[in-house]
Amino acid sequence: MKPTLLAAALAITASAAFAEPETYALDPSHSQVVFSYNHLGFSTTYGMFSGFGGEIAFDAEDPANSSVNVSMPITSMLTGWEERFAHFMSPDFFGAADGDMVTFVSTGIDVTGDKTANITGDLTMNGVTKPVVLATELTQAAPHPMNGKASLGFDATATVLRSDFNVGKYAPNVSDEVEIVISLEASKTE
Template sequence: MMRTILSVVGAATLLTAAPLAAEPWKLDKDHVHVTFTVDNIGFSTTQGQFRDFDAEIDFDPENIEAASVTFTLKSDSVDTNSKSRDNHVKSKEFLDVKNFPEIVFRSTKVRLVDDRTAEITGEMSMKGVTQEEVFTAHLVRIGPSPFNAEDTIAGFYVEGELDRTDYGVSYGVPAIGAKVPIRIDIQMNPES
C-alpha cells in the first residue's frame, strides 16, 4: 500500500532513467514527541521525554531504503515530571549532561520490511559510548495537508529498545530497569 500511495507523489521518477536521490525533509517540531519508559523497582513504570531535539533527514518516498537520518537529543532536556528525579538523571550516575550534552543516532542502513514498515540500523552515541541499534519505523500517513494541498506531510512512529548498561548507565540496575523502550512520533515536511 505504501508504494501505491507514494507512487502518486513520485510518479515523475518512474519516467526517468536514474532514480532521484533522497532529499532533505524537516521535522515539524510541534508534532514530534520523543518518549521513553523505565521499570521502577518492579512496582511502576516511569515515563519520560526529551523536549529539545533536532534531526537531519534525507527521504525519498519512492526509495525508502535511500533514506538517512541523524537524530540529536539534548540530554539536559530530559523530563520525567519530577524535578528531583530529572536532576538525578542529568547527573554523572546517569546521563552526565555536563560532559555529554547530546545523544545522537546516525543511520547506516534502512531496510524496507513491508509497505508500511522499515528497519533503521545505525550508531547510537550516548555518554561517550557508541553502539549499533535497530529501530522500526511505521508509516502512519503521507500525503497533502488537509489545510493546504500544496504541503506534503509524512507521519511516522519509530520504536526501539536500548539497554542503558551498554552505555555505562548502570545506576540502580536491576531494581531500576536496564531495558528502556523508546518511541518517537514524527511529523515532517519536505524542506523545499
C-alpha cells in the same frame, strides 16, 4: 517510436530511476521520543524528549535509500519530577552539561512491508555509540493540511540497555531495559 521521442522517454526514465531522496525537516512541536523503564518491580516510569531537530532524506521510490539524522540536548529531557531530572543529570547517570547531545544517525534501512522498515543506526549517548534498530512505520505521506507542504509521519519503537551507555546505576533492580517509542512529523524543506 521516433528517435527523439525514444531519447526523451529514456531520459525521463533514467532521471526517475536515479532520483535523489528529498529532505524533510523534523517538526519540533510534533516529534517526541518517549522512554519507559520498570522501577523496582513496582511501577513503570516515563520520560520524554521533545522540541529536538533533525532531518529525514526520504526516497519514496526506494525507501531503503533513505536516511535519518536526529539530535537532541540531553538536558531537554522531561521526567515529570524535578528531583528525578536532577538525579539523571548528575554523575550517577549522565553527568550532563548544556550542549551534551543524544544523536541517532541511520546506517541502513531494511524495508519489511509497504509502510514498515527496520532502521539501523548509531545511537550516541553519554559518550558511547552503539547500533540500535528502530522498528518503523510510515503513518502518513501527504500534504500537511495546515501549511500545504509535503509531509511525513513516522512511528518507531526500540529497546536499549542503559548499561550499554554507562547509565546503568541500580540495574538490574531498576530495569536495564529501556523501551523507546518515537513519533515524528517532518515537512519537505524548500
